[in-house]
Amino acid sequence: MSDKKHLKLSRRSVVAGLATAGAATTLGLRQSSAQSATEVSYNSFLDPANANDPRSAAQSRMIEAFEKANPSIKIKVVVDPAGANGIRAARTKSGSPDVIRVSNFQLAEFAATGSILPLDELVVRDKIDANDWLIPLEQTKVNGRLLGLQQDYRIPILIYRKSRFADAQVTTPPRTYDEVGALGARLTKNNTIGYAIPIGLTGGIGGAQAFVEFILSSIVAGNTDPFFAPDGRNIGFSDERLLLAATTVRDLFGKYKASTPVTLQFGYNELQDGLRAGTVASASFGLYRYKGLERQVADNDLAWAAAPSMSPADKHAVYGFQLSINANSPRKDAAWEFVKYMTSPAAQMIAARGGEVVARASAYDDAYFVSPEAADQQGWKQLVQQRGRVVTYSVIQSTFNQIAGEAFQRMILRSGTPESVVTEIKTRYAEALAKA
Structure with missing residues (x-):
């Protein structure tokens, strides 16, 4: 083999080697990126494995959409039917779970632990419309502080x-x-x-x-x-x-x-x-x-x-579930992005298809709500707006x-x-x- 031909093969080998190395480097970067993604643990009573619950299916679709829009954040669902894991973490000042789905009647108990992050400044900073809710956010505060963003209401x-x-x-x-x-x-x-x-x-x-x-x-x-x-x-x-x-x-x-x-x-x-x-x-x-x-x-x-009341048009105490951020979490920034998305009108439109009376007022502009399937939800939404009151519960x-x-x-x-x-x-x- 001539030196000239050998030189060509060598150059060819070098180029191929560089290409291979480049591919390996790119793959390594992708793997490294995947491995370095921030994992946010989400405490919820909705089990992603429950195929019979349309609310669980909706939750999974919401998480999938969030992860697609935020590839650097991955969500791990911690299934907690009774909420015991969430309140235990709050009391022990644990750094996980990062986001906790808390009912309004549990929120005072969570607040008393000092482990729930106030969201008032974040809501103002990110220009979240505090009135784009069936019940304005001001009325969902606990002791003057906004400790979560409302996902749904129940009356x-x-x-x-x-x-x-x-x-x-x-x-x-x-x-x-x-x-x-x-x-x-x-x-x-x-x-x-x-x-x-x-x-x-x-x-x-x-x-x-x-x-x-x-x-x-x-x-x-x-x-x-x-x-x-x-x-x-x-x-x-x-x-x-x-x-x-x-x-x-x-x-x-x-x-x-x-x-x-x-x-x-x-x-x-x-x-x-x-x-x-x-x-x-x-x-x-x-x-x-x-x-x-x-x-x-x-x-x-x-x-x-x-529901009956003392007089025909009396108010009813309503509650629902809020998404709250663990104040002891080292991943509060990523947790806020998740909370912000899950309570956004876009995510709430998905949640509505799971049967919830979603909290964001603008979500009801979606075409789904003019379908026969949504007739009951529309009626319940009107009840919440006309006769619902959020009250403070005991610790x-x-x-x-x-x-x-x-x-x-x-x-x-x-x-x-x-x-x-x-x-x-x-x-x-x-x-x-x-x-x-």
Whole structure:
């Protein structure tokens, strides 16, 4: 082989080698980039592996869209159905998870740990419209600080079996508790409960959460009164409002027989089972369970209306889920980008297709909301805007729920007085708070 030919081959080999090296270097950079991506852990009760929950599927699509737009950030979902992992991390000042999905009724407890990052300055800095929400962000603050951005809202609704109402010749859903009481004699018979009042301790975060969520919180807070003080410690509602709630519930069980003692053991699941089976004709329940129930009830026999209240147009306490940032996280910047996207109108349009009553007002401009599929969500959205109130909850909310549930149960089972309920709740709550 001539020197000239050898030189050509050598040059060819060098070029090929450089190309190979370049490719390897590029691949290495890509691998390095992937390996150096910031991983944000996201604490959520929605399990990406749950193929039967449209909300989980929507969450996965939102995360996928975020990661595509932000390739340097990867999201790891930490599934936490009861929220125990999130509050434990906040109490122990752990640096992870970075983002926590917190319900409004848990937020005061999280705030008391000092482990939730205030977002007020970030919202102003990034020019997030504080009024582009069904309920303005100002009303969702805890003790004057914005500790999360709202993803969705939940308001109690009356769910009823149409056939039970038709059989009793009830043509209009009850708007007030007086009207609920009037249904007792017509609906509560044989194995059917006219209006179930769930005061059981099963389900939820703790205590009689279903009772407090659907009935008690709205009555005692009313249209303008606080539920708890701004710091989430002292009771904010008056003795008169609590006495009104106790008298109303006592009469629904006793005087009107709209409900029966069976429901004293009902929580979320028992109430849903009763509505599905038709042994419960109606109940104040969660809109987030309506679609699931609707699929389980044959012959289009399920309907909803605004939940009853003391007067026809009274406010209802609403809550939902906020995305909060762990103040101890070393990845707060990336966490904020994720929170900002997940509560943006674009992401909320995706969440809406999972069935949520999303929080951003402008998301409802999406074409999805003129489809028949979204009709219920539109109705619930209007309820939230017209009759919803965000209230402050206790730093020991689950304990309060249990105290309240037990006091009301005792009143019904032992023919106690509404005054005894007021005394028991106030006394036991003060004792529990002193130990907290």
